[in-house]
Amino acid sequence: MIKKVIPFVHNKLKEIITTDDYVVDGTCGNGYDTLFLARLARKVYAFDINEQAIENTQERMNRNRIYNVELINDSHSNLDNYVEEDIKAAVFNLGFLPGSDERYVTKGESTIKAIKIVQEKLVQGGLICLVVYTGKFGGEEESSELLDYVATLDYDKYNVIKYCYYNKEKAPYVIIIEKQI
Ligand SMILES: C[S@@+](CC[C@H](N)C(=O)[O-])C[C@H]1O[C@@H](n2cnc3c(N)ncnc32)[C@H](O)[C@@H]1O
Numbered sequence: 001m002i003k004k005v006i007p008f009v010h011n012k013l014k015e016i017i018t019t020d021d022y023v024v025d026g027t028c029g030n031g032y033d034t035l036f037l038a039r040l041a042r043k044v045y046a047f048d049i050n051e052q053a054i055e056n057t058q059e060r061m062n063r064n065r066i067y068n069v070e071l072i073n074d075s076h077s078n079l080d081n082y083v084e085e086d087i088k089a090a091v092f093n094l095g096f097l098p099g100s101d102e103r104y105v106t107k108g109e110s111t112i113k114a115i116k117i118v119q120e121k122l123v124q125g126g127l128i129c130l131v132v133y134t135g136k137f138g139g140e141e142e143s144s145e146l147l148d149y150v151a152t153l154d155y156d157k158y159n160v161i162k163y164c165y166y167n168k169e170k171a172p173y174v175i176i177i178e179k180q181i
Helices: 005-016 032-038 051-063 076-081 108-121 139-151
Strands: 022-025 043-047 069-072 087-093 122-132 158-163 173-179
Touching: 005 032, 005 087, 005 122, 005 173, 022 032, 032 043, 032 051, 032 087, 043 076, 051 069, 076 108, 087 108, 108 122, 108 139, 108 173, 122 139, 139 158, 139 173
Parallel strands: 022 043, 022 087, 043 069, 087 122
Antiparallel strands: 122 173, 158 173
């Protein structure tokens, strides 16, 4: 069966992440992706600029007795201030926390800055997964900036794929960047 976007991303991550790996959740939100990553990896660095998101994710970790997550209330574009290790995978589930406002929406410029930092830290065979929404608060602009950026990545170093519903306008879609081995 064709997978929806989040299960598609999770499936890809499950194929490569081991308990030796350091990973990043660039936008922890309500902590669903963080929890998924924490159950696979050695450690998750989870970022969000919205304090409410950090609280929600902390609660989810507590409820599930998860202790290998470092929650960081800062932009993912400052990732290199916090993450020293090489990274096996990073997830950026973009947009905003349901119920929050425009202040806390992801933006192309900072998302691309974060992607570039992760590219430097990514191990060969590692993945950067982006879930992109075009519906609200400048999502269309971020989407087009991201597509322009990933189209420039060297074909001999990175595989870039886009996974989308071709017959549904405004549906979220996935970009995966794989650093070649
Ligand atoms: C769609 S939600 C993430 C959903 C989340 N991964 C989950 O499993 O619940 C997007 C999140 O990105 C956060 N965000 C927006 N700009 C950000 C930035 N520059 N750095 C880190 N987080 C950011 C928002 O506050 C919001 O919580």
